[in-house]
Amino acid sequence: MNLFDGFAMAFSDLRKHPLRALLTTLGIVIGIGTVVSVVAIGDGARVLTLNEIQQTGGTHIVEIYRNPWQRSSRGGTLSQTARQVVRGRWTYNRGEDLEFDDAVAIETRAPSVVQAVPELDNNDVNASVEGNTKNARLVGTTSGYQRSHNWYVLEGRFLNDRDVERGATVGIIGAQLAQDLFGEMDPIGLEIRAQRFRQHWGDSFDMRLKIIGVMERKGDTGATEGWDDTIIMPLTTFQQRVTGSKRLERIRAEVADVTQIEQSVQEIEAVLSRQHPGPQNQYEIWMATEELQTAEKVSLIMKLMLGGIASIALLVAGIGIMNIMLISVTERTKEIGLRKAIGARRRDILFQFLVESAALSLGGGILGAGFGYVLGNATANLISRLVWEGTQWPVVFSPISVIIAFIVAVSVGITFGLYPASKAARLSPIEALRYE
Numbered sequence: 001m002n003l004f005d006g007f008a009m010a011f012s013d014l015r016k017h018p019l020r021a022l023l024t025t026l027g028i029v030i031g032i033g034t035v036v037s038v039v040a041i042g043d044g045a046r047v048l049t050l051n052e053i054q055q056t057g058g059t060h061i062v063e064i065y066r067n068p069w070q071r072s073s074r075g076g077t078l079s080q081t082a083r084q085v086v087r088g089r090w091t092y093n094r095g096e097d098l099e100f101d102d103a104v105a106i107e108t109r110a111p112s113v114v115q116a117v118p119e120l121d122n123n124d125v126n127a128s129v130e131g132n133t134k135n136a137r138l139v140g141t142t143s144g145y146q147r148s149h150n151w152y153v154l155e156g157r158f159l160n161d162r163d164v165e166r167g168a169t170v171g172i173i174g175a176q177l178a179q180d181l182f183g184e185m186d187p188i189g190l191e192i193r194a195q196r197f198r199q200h201w202g203d204s205f206d207m208r209l210k211i212i213g214v215m216e217r218k219g220d221t222g223a224t225e226g227w228d229d230t231i232i233m234p235l236t237t238f239q240q241r242v243t244g245s246k247r248l249e250r251i252r253a254e255v256a257d258v259t260q261i262e263q264s265v266q267e268i269e270a271v272l273s274r275q276h277p278g279p280q281n282q283y284e285i286w287m288a289t290e291e292l293q294t295a296e297k298v299s300l301i302m303k304l305m306l307g308g309i310a311s312i313a314l315l316v317a318g319i320g321i322m323n324i325m326l327i328s329v330t331e332r333t334k335e336i337g338l339r340k341a342i343g344a345r346r347r348d349i350l351f352q353f354l355v356e357s358a359a360l361s362l363g364g365g366i367l368g369a370g371f372g373y374v375l376g377n378a379t380a381n382l383i384s385r386l387v388w389e390g391t392q393w394p395v396v397f398s399p400i401s402v403i404i405a406f407i408v409a410v411s412v413g414i415t416f417g418l419y420p421a422s423k424a425a426r427l428s429p430i431e432a433l434r435y436e
Contacts, residue, residue: 005114021360024324028364028412029318029371032405034310036372036397041379042299043396049295051394052223053288056152060258062113063286064106064268065250066098079206087360092224095282097196097247100235102275106253112260116253117144120238120368127173129232136177137230138194140238150254156188159234167236171209175217176228187211194231209233226346314408317364318416325357325420333427340429350425357417358410365409369402 066431069222087195093226100118107116109308127380139145143159146152153172163170178187188211195206218224239246241289265285272283305339329336 021363024320025317025360025364026322027071027313027369028409029368029381030230031310031313031317032365033371033375034275034306034313034408035405035408036369037184037379038303038310038399039378039401040305040372040395041383041393042303043398044065044380045299046292046295046392047394047396049292053216053291054386056223057148057252057254057288059288059292059297060255060261061288062253062255062261062264063250064098064102064253065284065286066095066270066282067284075358095279098251098283099248100244102272103248103251105271106251107277108269110264110273112255112257112264112267114254115144115148116237116251117142117148117162118248118251119145120235120239120243120247120249122196122242123226124196126195127177127181127375128195129190130398132181134177134180134229136174136194137226138242138244139230140235141232144254145232151218152216153213153390154216155186156211158213159232164234164236167240168234169207169209169237169241170212170233172213172215172232173211174215174230175229176220177230178214180229185216192231202206202217207241221272230403234290251393262290314412319413321357321360321413322416322420324360325353325417326423328356329353329420329424332424336424336427337429340427345422346425349427350421353421354414354417357421358413358418359424362406363412365406368409372405373397383429 017199050059051062091147096235098118103116103118106113109114113172118141120153122138125136126137140221141163143161152158154175158170158172159170164170171194173181173187174404181187181192182190190211191208192211193208195207197204199204215228218227220226247366253264253268256263265287268285268424273280339349376395376397383393
């Protein structure tokens with residue numbers, strides 16, 4: 001019996017009991033569908049994170065900031081370091097604030113850094129125009145802000161070095177803020193009032209800024225939430241009119257190539273140690289690539305956890321296939337005896353039942369791939385609506401994952417069909433023909 005005859009006979013036997021075959025493959029359908037959908041959702045998490053990183057500047061961005069609190073450290077052995085992670089106390093960071101000179105030093109002395117952009121922000125500002133008021137975010141920065149955030153002016157112009165040098169009272173506003181406060185009116189050249197009053201904290205301010213530009217719309221979801229309600233102004237104006245000090249919130253450095261991220265971190269730490277001699281680890285350094293690595297770890301954990309559940313479903317499905325194949329051997333004992341009596345070899349019988357069990361699981365794999373596609377899209381829609389509103393979670397269906405799913409399905413069928421097939425192949429023709 002050749003391969004084609006084996007498949008033809010196997011599918012002919014399966015067609016005799018279509019409902020039984022469908023119910024038998026149900027576990028395979030659920031298991032394979034879960035595997036395909038989990039891989040698609042997990043890979044989508046990486047794509048979503050990468051898209052957000054690209055939207056906010058790219059993977060070649062490094063941020064430097066001073067955390068007001070740091071974990072205290074004592075001792076230098078490995079065991080002592082491990083205990084500090086669990087029992088270390090958070091203490092006030094007595095390191096010096098970052099200043100504009102630090103950004104200049106990083107940009108000029110760190111060879112792998114293309115530009116270093118200083119930033120300040122205030123997330124609780126009232127922006128008003130002729131009685132229309134809206135809560136906004138105020139940002140103080142320099143001309144490199146556009147490039148470092150991958151966010152560019154749509155109308156008018158952005159800040160230039162002259163605006164920063166003379167502390168100009170000018171501003172660029174986000175697209176949504178422009179729409180809410182000015183409606184259909186062109187805001188370029190008009191004034192916007194930015195104010196905040198806090199009697200007990202001493203950070204009150206009230207100033208008018210001439211609008212010189214409107215930023216392109218970023219969308220109010222994910223990492224760019226609130227960007228479209230932003231007022232961007234010169235760093236020096238922010239320091240003079242808002243904070244009254246030279247400190248910075250952060251420095252956003254752009255690295256020439258993503259492969260130089262680790263090198264750039266070492267260079268930045270060396271520059272800062274010369275700028276601010278004193279205790280080590282005064283400043284935190286965040287890399288955009290860390291977000292991508294975190295997303296990949298979360299994706300892997302999710303795949304392993306749900307993959308384990310899918311494996312249980314496949315195990316149960318395999319047991320179901322074994323059970324049905326044993327019943328099939330019992331029902332067709334006389335048929336097996338007759339085939340052996342007319343010349344069928346042991347390997348022909350073995351092959352026939354193995355092909356039948358593999359066909360069951362392969363059919364379940366095909367249905368499972370379709371089920372996984374539907375399940376993956378449905379899960380992504382639920383995440384977008386209930387977990388992360390406003391964000392369309394991407395679903396990435398990889399041909400490799402589908403091929404692996406098919407291989408797993410066939411392997412399950414052959415593995416769990418091997419015992420019933422060998423039992424059928426061992427039957428004696430005389431005993432099989434006498435079976436009632």
